[in-house]
Amino acid sequence: MKNLVLLSILTIVFLISCSDEVHLAIDNPSEFSIEVFIDTLKYTVPPKDVVRLEIPKGEHQLTLENDNIIKHNFIHKAYMINPSFSEYLLSDEYYGPKMYKNSYTSKLTNKEVTFIGMTMEGNYKVISDVINEVTWDYGPRESIPKRIKIDEDKSYTSLIKAYDSDEFKELIMSTHSGEE
Structure with a gap:
């Protein structure tokens, strides 16, 4: 029974x-x-x-x-x-103490990508297909959190953010002007 x-x-x-x-x-x-x-x-x-x-x-x-x-x-x-055939940049964002960042970055596969005419090296992926399976945590124009709670059994975590071109340009501008 x-x-x-x-x-x-x-x-x-x-x-x-x-x-x-x-x-x-x-x-x-x-x-x-x-x-x-x-x-x-x-x-x-x-x-x-x-x-x-x-x-x-x-x-x-x-x-x-x-x-x-x-x-x-x-x-x-x-x-x-993606009916406009636009490019999106997928970026892996680190959350955790600075002392674990080297451990995190050593596990990443860095590659060179070109996004909106800029060549970058890092753990990035550019997508532009019409149909894309969602593999990210935060989509275009969704704010990624400044801080998150990390599970007790983990030292750090990461989230994947999909940036559209305008959003990425704003991020670059704010980083260069010292706002971030």
């Missing part, structure tokens, strides 16, 4: 955790509104904004303003749709 109850509880937990929904964020870092069709539904994304929605997992069709049609099998939990 105990095994049957335990099996029932595990089955319910498993079914709840297996969502059939995919979270989409249609991002528009540009100065103009953008229209995107997902299957037969039209979405208008205002300038410098994001439209969030949920769709069922599986194959869907995106139609962009230039009439490009993209069919994609959405199988992961979350995606960012």
Whole structure:
């Protein structure tokens, strides 16, 4: 009897955790509104904004303003749709005491990337695809925290931030002017 109850509880937990929904964020870092069709539904994304929605997992069709049609099998939990073909910079941000920063940086894979015409070396990645699985913690135009609580069993942690070009330019300007 105990095994049957335990099996029932595990089955319910498993079914709840297996969502059939995919979270989409249609991002528009540009100065103009953008229209995107997902299957037969039209979405208008205002300038410098994001439209969030949920769709069922599986194959869907995106139609962009230039009439490009993209069919994609959405199988992961979350995606960012980039209908403007803009570049985004993914950056790993360190949180923790200075004494552990060398340990953190020694585990990173530094590479050279070019973003908005600037060549940088570090643990960066540039994305510009129309459909991007969300692998970051904070998206474009979402503020990354100055401080976070680190789990007791860890010395440090990191968060990944996706920057759009304007947001990154503002970060560079504020860093050079001493605001950060």
